Amino acid sequence: MTTSTKLAPTPVIDETARLITEHYVFPDIAEQVAGLLRERLADGAYDTDSAEALAALVTTDLQSVNGDRHLRLKYHTEPVPPKQDAATLKAIRRDFDTSLGGAPRLQLLDGGIAVLELAPMLFPLEWAAEPLTAALTLASRAQALILDLRDNRGGDPDTVAFACSYFLDQRTHLNTMFWRNGERSEQSWSLPHVPGGHFGGSKPLYVLSSRSTFSAAEELAYNLQQLGRATVIGESTRGGAHPCNGWTVHPHLEATIPVGRAINPVTGTNWEGTGVQPDIPCPANDALDRAHAMALTRLAD
Template sequence: MTTSTKLPPAPVIDETVRLLTEHYVFPETAEQLAVLLRGRLTEGAYDVDDAAELARLVTADLQSVNGDRHLRLRHHADPVPPERGAAALDAMRRDFDTSLGGAPRVQLLDGGVAVVELAPMLFPLEWAAEPLSAALTLASRAQALIVDLRANRGGDPDTVAFVCSHLLDGRTHLNTMYWRDGERSEQSWSQPHVPGARFGGSKPLYVLAGDSTFSAAEELAYDLQQLGRAVVVGERTRGGAHPCNGWTVHPHLEVTVPVGRAVNPVSGTNWEGTGVQPDVPCAAADSLDRAHTLALARLADRSLNSGR
């Protein structure tokens, strides 16, 4: 006969509060969350039997003040390494190896319209540059392009800039990241040169988005939309604009804390909480057909006008 042993929550909560207080990009919100978590601990709200349930409860509380979906206590079934971000890195590498480097589909549709799916995430650029360049170079010969981000949960801002570089002409300011200390900022720009061929900045471009599209994938859609480069088709995205780091706080638990905030140079804001609003709203499941129809109509119109 076995008896369940409750997970001692105090060490997890204490470390989570410390990380919030030291690193969260919004210090005032961090203070509110610290009071909330300590109060809930005192009430016994976290007296549960397993790490997965503790992660669920704490995550709900972390996101209850300002709805920041990057604030999480994540449960991992396998023990996570103590190094910062190591758990996410291990899982990321497995996904990379099973998704052709984050570009699992390149397809040519009728009428010279290509589809490049980027999923399940935008992997670190040192991993992803080669497979993404291969996919985008192959699609560069198409007359119009659809970038499918419906199943993309985020990733590396440098990879966002890399993809944008294939879809724009010339060097373009994409985003500025402001860090917690308020004194440092970091601009993101598309690059003037890319390996392989460039699709460029003039041919029709559509981005598919849905309620699973998150974080860096949202930035890719938002940057291209704000520049007037792409038409976003589908559903509103999840609304996470803050880059985050992860720390192990228990053998099976990792806390993720946003350490910066994004500001778009065109809109002067970002998609935090609101998500990226589609230019052409429709069900995500229907967005590929809708974008294909739009692309064919646009190409037909361009052909007609060029023949005058």
């Protein structure tokens, strides 16, 4: 159950508009979004004393300009500190410790086919390298692998590259991140060698997706799909390709603002707004059965 928190909307909107103008990856769009917020404030659209209600109203307006799913005013039930690093890290660490390091399920199905679930997120690589190495090493002995990202909400791009490395036979350019105003860019590549067992680049690989799959989990699915390495099965993902930072604008409100954009070297674009489109569309609940059946057929052939 959530609680309502009274507030004055004007300082929240003013600060959110300022942060967007200064930090959003697309400066021209930033001016449009900030202008929209100020117009809506003047029109009385944000006349509420509930932080939760204001978050919903502002997020709808933020995303109405260009559909950026990472551009949000996020409501927190518990107060967030002005500098959120410690609190955010504590919450992420709790999720890490209760999910076996982000690999909560590894199961061997009929036909020598393994399913590995990565959830609830792709944790920072300094934490996740050990549990992922253990899980991927065990999975490397399978005849085919189903990678379940249906409940993965995102995470660390370095962990994406680390995971991709287990499914490729040579060092491969995965993604390029461009920051605001094109001042600098960073390329992401798979590793030339991985610790533990290597699944390799030839055995059948399937990725399960859902409407909840988001951000870095989408990148993992998109990278493998566009390289022709994996078949994506399930639902279109949420469509968030822009890395973002968060700023506290009220004790219960966080403005999350994209500060960069990802460009895939194969497509020259990304999955922002559209989501990763599955090769085999089906309800998320049916995706595992579909993938298992496809793997059995392929191995039989």
